[in-house]
Amino acid sequence: MKREALEQVVEKHINYIEKHSTKLPGAFEEEDIHDLRVNYKKVRAFLRLVQLEKEAGQLHIPDKLKSLYHHCGTVRDWQLFMAKIYEEGIAEKLPDCLHRWHRQVLTYKEQTVHAIETMHFKRMLQGIIKELPRQLQEDTVKQFMHQKIAAIHILLLAADNEKDLHSIRKQIKDIIYCIRIFEKDRDMPLSFQGFMSEKDLNDMASSLGDFNDQCLAISLLQPSYINKCNDEEQHILRNLQMHWLHQKEVRQRQLLYEVQELHMEHAF
Numbered sequence: 001m002k003r004e005a006l007e008q009v010v011e012k013h014i015n016y017i018e019k020h021s022t023k024l025p026g027a028f029e030e031e032d033i034h035d036l037r038v039n040y041k042k043v044r045a046f047l048r049l050v051q052l053e054k055e056a057g058q059l060h061i062p063d064k065l066k067s068l069y070h071h072c073g074t075v076r077d078w079q080l081f082m083a084k085i086y087e088e089g090i091a092e093k094l095p096d097c098l099h100r101w102h103r104q105v106l107t108y109k110e111q112t113v114h115a116i117e118t119m120h121f122k123r124m125l126q127g128i129i130k131e132l133p134r135q136l137q138e139d140t141v142k143q144f145m146h147q148k149i150a151a152i153h154i155l156l157l158a159a160d161n162e163k164d165l166h167s168i169r170k171q172i173k174d175i176i177y178c179i180r181i182f183e184k185d186r187d188m189p190l191s192f193q194g195f196m197s198e199k200d201l202n203d204m205a206s207s208l209g210d211f212n213d214q215c216l217a218i219s220l221l222q223p224s225y226i227n228k229c230n231d232e233e234q235h236i237l238r239n240l241q242m243h244w245l246h247q248k249e250v251r252q253r254q255l256l257y258e259v260q261e262l263h264m265e266h267a268f
Contacts (some may be wrong), residue, residue, distance in 0.1 A: 010043060046177070047128070062127065067115050075105065082101060100228060179198055
């Protein structure tokens, strides 16, 4: 892949991030937050790949863009959490907590809007582009995939908790995003032999993502988030926390077994 093509990939996804960021203030639609974060992760994965080229400069995600990504993630986490509260059918029993949570989410949204207002996308894009190498060689792509698969194998040797599952998911997602960039953006399908299908990778990443959301929801039931609610509501939330923890433990055991069945070989 030549320098011009590398620039086009980065520019495309940075432009998508800018597009979705301009739509966020006011509505904060879940789809816009999701698409912004996906394009961020595609750029991040692609830069991790291109950084392996000998001629690459200091390729990294700018701090302001990283901050925007994390602010959007916080809003997303709370949106998903409160949606789960309503799904559990207990929202009407938690008026005090819901009021406090909605005010907290409003603060997170205001922080996100401020992060958007401080962004200079064109300047940031040019800063990334100037560090790109003249080309991305096929051997570099193979090296990147080998490193990701090796990292997964190492994690699998002692995987026994949610942190390990989250780390495995991040490695899988980097692989998926790079495959999609080559196939969708550049119409250059990557050839894999002895490698699990993209569908299987997606299915596993999706399962691990759902589990990660489950863990995040539980983390928002920690004392620091619920202690200011009245005693009756705290009691309801502690019971919910115990229920969710049980579900999480069951799902974690299932996933730790399923990831051991991953068929990922160093063959390209």
